[in-house]
Amino acid sequence: MQSFTEENYLKIIYHLSENNEGAVQTNAIAEKMQTKAASVTDMLRKLSEKELISYKKYQGAHLTPLGRQTAINVIRKHRLWEVFLVEKLNFKWDEVHDIAEELEHINSPELVERLDEYLAFPKNDPHGDPIPDKNGNFDFVPFIKLSKLKKDDKGLIMGVSEHSSAFLKHLEKLGLTLGKSLTISAINDFDGSVEIIVENKKTSVTREIARHILIRI
Amino acid sequence: MQSFTEENYLKIIYHLSENNEGAVQTNAIAEKMQTKAASVTDMLRKLSEKELISYKKYQGAHLTPLGRQTAINVIRKHRLWEVFLVEKLNFKWDEVHDIAEELEHINSPELVERLDEYLAFPKNDPHGDPIPDKNGNFDFVPFIKLSKLKKDDKGLIMGVSEHSSAFLKHLEKLGLTLGKSLTISAINDFDGSVEIIVENKKTSVTREIARHILIRI
DNA sequence: CTAAATGTTTAGACAAATCTAAAAAAATAA
DNA sequence: TTATTTTTTTAGATTTGTCTAAACATTTAG
DSSP, rough: OOHHHHHHHHHHHHHHHHHHHHHHHHHHHHHTTTOOOOHHHHHHHHHHHEEEEEEEEEEEEOEEEEEEEEOHHHHHHHHHHHHHHHHHTTTOOTTHHHHHHHHOOOHHHHHHHHHHHTTOOOOOOSOOOOOOTTTSOOOEEEOOOOGGGOTTTTTEEESSSSHHHHHHHHHHHHHTTTTTEEEEEEEEETTOOOEEETEEEEEEEEEEHHHTTTEOO | OOHHHHHHHHHHHHHHHSSSEEEHHHHHHHHHSSSOOHHHHHHHHHHHHHTTTTEEEESEEEEHHHHHHHHHHHHHHHHHHHHHHHHOOOHHHHHHHHHHHTTTTTOOOHHHHHHHHHTTSSOOOOOOOOOOOTOOOOOOOOOGGGGOTTTEEEEEEESSSSSOHHHHHHHHHHHHOTOEEEEEEEEOOTTEEEEETTEEEEEEEOOOHHTEEEEEE
């Protein structure tokens, strides 16, 4: 079994390799782990010895199938616990991330399966992220970033790619929550900010925020 | 905030001082923590520096009010999670201890309060142990050990003082579960074993087992 | 009340995860 | 392509919780 720290490294390597396909760099991991590159190097060597990643000096890291499986299991637990916190304990979507960061390391396969069943096998967490099934398979639904839409495009808010409380509270205030349908009324050439109509109300988000809102057309 | 290890030490010191009132001895802690006396000495010094216990060399340990508070909070979480596992996820009473040992260290006061509310503020865990409220107060219900009863005494099973799966499964098989009422039909002078009638069926337990069954007359 | 047994602490060491400072490799730019 | 910058690794140290072996303190028994 892995330590919490090892699991966190694997999770971060997984997320970093989701976007850009190549090897995951030491510095990128260091930034996400809020630690120093030197510490990352030590850990990469250790994870490599345990055959959870493949790693060659100066070449960055790749998850092995075993490492990938481990990472996905942690992500599965994280997202299931988030659903539990929101659906059963009435937390808001901006309050659950940190608690789930702790709960994701609880090590009991039986608990995870029963929790999944208790929650009626949810497909997505409160931020729209897909929850892998017990075999690690995602039910992938394609989406595009709000920042890619053009004027007059319509879409449905499917998820967010940023989980900070500040960001989520902001969206909530603007009425931009999961499942809402929206129309792009204008795009500001100057700064890329996006004008949106949601439930007949006009609102506006910066380009940076638009990049973190995921849409199904 | 304390580490998991520190919390476990505090919890064990609390339990050991529940029974015998005096100072808690190094060796006793070592046995419960499955570690060596030398390690315990190191930890006692550390807990003492943090003012969670009072400790003088060769004199054993006492919890300070702060240490006691911390221990009770861990116990509160442990027992609430056990209720959750049994009531909501349909685990059996002999399956929940180890999982709760992990969950008890999740650090979110808000989570504990919401869980408590979700479970309708239970007063006892699945083994009959009282759950302290958020201020650390126990709703104490007096009980006596089954091993103290005499022939023809009647009582209600209120709890157990041993949480191992093997022990609980054994009780289950004999029909000796929480809330059952029983009558002592005989006590064997030779080995102290106790003959019991539960739901019109006669059964028998050893003295050692009887010591761990808690009864309200 | 001394001697033996029991209980506890000290000394020194180790593994995990981290750090700083400095060296080395790779990437980028002139 | 050489020089500069960026990235990564190494070396050596620190903290936490643990260990063994040996010393020391306390309790118990004769």
